[in-house]
Amino acid sequence: MKTLFVLAVLIAAVYSENCRRHDDCTTTTCGTGSEIHCIFHTCTCTTAGGATCTMASDCHDRCTFGRQHHCIDGHCRCTIL
Known part of the structure; x- marks a missing residue:
């Protein structure tokens, strides 16, 4: 189980889109x-x-689900895993 979790994290890290600001995010889509x-x-x-x-x-x-808080544009937001 632990190995599966580590593998999932590595796959997500490899496929994540890099950015300097949110306008740079062109292929990532959110629900x-x-x-x-x-x-x-x-x-x-x-x-x-x-x-x-x-x-x-x-x-x-x-x-x-253990997601992290971030303060974005004056509002608390939770990351989506």
Whole structure:
């Protein structure tokens, strides 16, 4: 099981689209109710994560399934794995 997880992460890392800003994300697509953002130079789909913010540490609501909070454009967002 652990090997399968590591393999899945490696495949995702190889196929992820690199970016400097969200406009660079041309091949990554997100599902309904999510938005694309450039996080740590990787095109990433996010969902609304709760409150307004100035930094990720301002986000106290929980993201499901261990996803991480990010403060994007003044709003808490959760990454989609």
